[in-house]
Amino acid sequence: MTAPSRPPQPGTLGLIGGTRLVRLTAASERTGCDIYGKCEFENPGGSVKDRAALWMIEAAERDGRLRPGGTVVEGTAGNTGIGIATVANAKGYRTVIVMPNNQSAEKMQTLRALGADLVLVPPTKYADPEHFVHRSRRIAEEMDNAMWADQFDNQANRQAHIDGTAAEIWDALDGRIDGFTCAAGTGGTIAGTGIGLKQRSGDVIIALTDPFGAALYNYYACGELKAEGSSVAEGIGQGRITGNLEGAPIDTQFRVSDEEAALAVQELNTGQGLCLGLSSGINAVGAERLAERLGKGSVIVTILCDSGFRYLSTLWNPDWLAEKGLPVPTGLRKPH
Numbered sequence: 001m002t003a004p005s006r007p008p009q010p011g012t013l014g015l016i017g018g019t020r021l022v023r024l025t026a027a028s029e030r031t032g033c034d035i036y037g038k039c040e041f042e043n044p045g046g047s048v049k050d051r052a053a054l055w056m057i058e059a060a061e062r063d064g065r066l067r068p069g070g071t072v073v074e075g076t077a078g079n080t081g082i083g084i085a086t087v088a089n090a091k092g093y094r095t096v097i098v099m100p101n102n103q104s105a106e107k108m109q110t111l112r113a114l115g116a117d118l119v120l121v122p123p124t125k126y127a128d129p130e131h132f133v134h135r136s137r138r139i140a141e142e143m144d145n146a147m148w149a150d151q152f153d154n155q156a157n158r159q160a161h162i163d164g165t166a167a168e169i170w171d172a173l174d175g176r177i178d179g180f181t182c183a184a185g186t187g188g189t190i191a192g193t194g195i196g197l198k199q200r201s202g203d204v205i206i207a208l209t210d211p212f213g214a215a216l217y218n219y220y221a222c223g224e225l226k227a228e229g230s231s232v233a234e235g236i237g238q239g240r241i242t243g244n245l246e247g248a249p250i251d252t253q254f255r256v257s258d259e260e261a262a263l264a265v266q267e268l269n270t271g272q273g274l275c276l277g278l279s280s281g282i283n284a285v286g287a288e289r290l291a292e293r294l295g296k297g298s299v300i301v302t303i304l305c306d307s308g309f310r311y312l313s314t315l316w317n318p319d320w321l322a323e324k325g326l327p328v329p330t331g332l333r334k335p336h
């Protein structure tokens, strides 16, 4: 049986959003709950960030920061850049992307394939002027008719999830939802989806699921922005309250290790044919913890942020997994 077909779209931008929910079967069975993942890899740029890219670019068009023939400039771990290049190509803008050089080779190749000008910088702390965020802002300032997307502090990012993600989840489940959780990079997804769901029902519990190495778990648990440990997950892990996280309605928080997340994506892959990136694994583990917390019969939703095919050289490569001390799935083990 296949899913019902969706209406034809006049252009690429109409393919952004409207993603489907899939039941995460093993976690649902273990907890006696219905745990659903929102398939953000269905977006044309392949990730949850297409939504933010479209909303930020259209907000800039409306307020005159971006005019025909212009350039969109952004600093990103990759997926936002891919989303921006996708939307910019569809609308006829150029794209300049500044990215730390430790992100997956697949994301860099994808950005080049989309025609983005790629500027690679060393991975440094936010306080360093060479950090990808600051470097991208300076590049935009030095160009004519260029817009700096500023995904961390530009609230058009979370608005995409208030208008889109939250509304879609609510409609798909006819309002039968008890909890939502995901990790934060910019925080746009957790804050926007949280705000949108709470507007519909104050009873929906919103949980942040943080990787190690991020400071938000401690912030929401005890008011202190303090990071412990580290993570190799790309696109998530925040050390400050970004503009998108301001006032986010977070009720509770979990912290998940890379090992737990890797086992979760491996289970989703071999168990039900969903090959995903590591942030989706962090989210899936968080969703299972939230289900345990809320009790049998609860309905929980999380985000499947992007596809594992974006990480064939890392998360789905046995040498990389072994180097990072992460479990290697049987299917990837080399014959001795």
Ligand code: PMP
Pocket (backbone or CB within 6 Å): 047, 048, 049, 077, 078, 079, 080, 183, 184, 185, 186, 187, 188, 189, 190, 234, 235, 236, 277, 279, 280, 305, 306
């Ligand atoms: N997962 C991945 C793979 C991402 O690239 C991002 C975006 N940086 C996120 C999760 C988190 O999304 P957000 O920026 O909305 O917090």
